Amino acid sequence: MLNYIRGMQHDISVLVIEDEETWMQKITYDLNHFGYKVVGKVSNLDEALPAITANNFDIALLDINLHGKNSGIELGKMISHALKKPFIFITSSVHDGIIEETAAARPSAFLTKPYSPASLFISIQSALYHFSGGQIAIASKTQAASLNSFFVKLGNKYVRIDWLNVVCLRSDVNHTHIITNKGDAYLIRSSLQRTLQHIIPESLRNDFIQINRAEVLHTRYIEKIVGDEAVTANQSFNITDTYIKSLKRQLNIVS
Template sequence: MMNTDNKVKLLVVEDEILLANDIANKLQDNNYEVIGIADTAKKALGILERHDDIDMVLIDIILKGEFDGIELARFINDKHQIPFMFLTSHADQYIFERAKSVKPHAYLLKPFNARQVCIAVELALKNFSNKDSQDDIHQNKDFEPYDNQVLSINDSLFLKKNQHFERVPLREILFLKADSNYCSVYTKTDRFIYSVGLNKIEEQLPTQRFMRVHRSYVVNINSVVGFEGNLLFIHNEKIPVSKAHKGDVFKHFKTI
């Protein structure tokens, strides 16, 4: 069963209520959590103020009210620093140039289906993680939605599980284990399996918290509850420490 705390949390800003509800339903059907729906920039800002755990915002460029979606995006960039994508059916050159100025992480062209919504969400998350933006509303970027994506955003990893992303706070990750051509990420409640090498995921982790202890293991130092000989104890697991890493590893633990 999925840990609901790990669901990626989204805000939908769209002033056509039927369309907004349709988008929300598509996202929820694909295991994303919709925190709220807003039909104006002002309402969206209120939701963002009340929910500091929102991971991403889907924004219609044309909104009723004092501010349009582009001005809302500018505020998100300034204060919240989370990824966002634009929803649009058309845009003249002036609107498009304004939209580019706030560096959206993806565009979703109306009309769209459920698969297109999910791909756009994943692309926006990937672009934000890579500190990239989508500069062309019709741009086709190289992106396979079901490949081995490991995204580092703020203090979490976004990991793929059953064809959708889950947000896993770094503090919840216990250790990583390499097994042949696969790598498993063990958390306090789950396991994520990737068909990539351990090095690829290790690159996304902060070195002050995670360290290599063996050719086949990377551990969260803060998750170590004890040790004996060349073994670390983490959540009922015994993790071996190789001779090559022993000196660097055990200097983190003081003995009396």
Template sequence: MNHPLNILVVEDEYITQKTITVLLTEMGYNVVGTAMNAQEAIEVLSENKVEFALLDITIQGEKDGIWLANYIQEKYSIPHVFLTAYSDDVTVKNAIATNPYGYLIKPFQKAELFTAIEIAMLNYNKQNVTIPKESAYIYIKHNEVFEKVAIENIIYAESQKNYLLIGTPEKEYRYRSTITEFMDKLPANFIKTHKGFIVNKTKIDGYNISFITIGSKKIPISKTYKDFVISELNSSQS
């Protein structure tokens, strides 16, 4: 259910397009489609679950990368980073108006591409502060690659000072956030059992007044949260 970020590459220079695709694949990302122009990009978007777009500003056809960025924002609300050989004031101003999550001047190195994606996804997570439904997702960095993690797939979150350990059936993630900030993003089926723990009520296997069990994991229930937790769990069973 969790998977590396699905990326669309829109670039009308064939060699550059292939180079970017190879770099992204080496990083561990999924390149779900490439395009030379806006129409090809629209086809990729309609046929695939694209989660991130790298957009060259000056592409083939009447509709440029800035037009495409506005289209993506309106239809899909996914983050995008611009690729361009131009850094003049007018180009930058028009690009900024689309609210991009980054801007890369060609030619660029692998490290610069890596950093641009990382900053873009961190900003995307910060700006999308609420997760309105259980079928929503969050993007979490794992082994240097951002992965799409379904909220309903999260079992628990454990505070580790400046970051959280987030448990899913597949693996455990480290996510930079406070437990309070993360709790504010979650739907109602997540509850705090302790100042340092959040659990997904739908994943609980058993409980007593001291702890919750989810598989082999024991999650403590503190005195502060005990009455609330027991009440929540009893109401879930009724």
């Protein structure tokens, strides 16, 4: 029996501080599509200060240079030191000078413009990963450390889920149930296809294969194929004709 756990990604609230309207619109659009809740959008220092002190967000995306100034660094210090919350610096490039200049603010991740939707998701997950471990982002490449896991918010804490422990993804209209090998099921506000294309890390996507219109299995948990069913340790899943050939090919089954 599945243990359905209340914890959806749209419960993670985000404050966006960005002075370019085009980027503000894109970031907001992508955050909404990943199921995050945008609780504030501000474009200058005067608006940013009360938005930060309102303290109604879980994580902030913060442009380093608001209108050409390094005011973002001081705002970052306020978020990390006073509020003790994670934040992501938005910048046009990440180099040694930026790393040294921003170190005192203790950013949890960087997002480099232009960015892809997948890199935005990775940045947020990396920020939560670093923040939960008391680390700061020392370079953009450190984001790779968190690629094999993702976080959901349960109450006032973040729960880390390793993709290697995920057995099945199950579609539920615009949501996806993520079922682990412990029988826990987490519901995220992301369609199955968007989850496959953007949320599962690229290095692991080939390990997940669709078996019917609504379900995707992690191949490491498939123990055998019996007729039109894929059998795992605890459950059998129906395989439809559309997907049987690709499944057998990926599992190197000759028939």
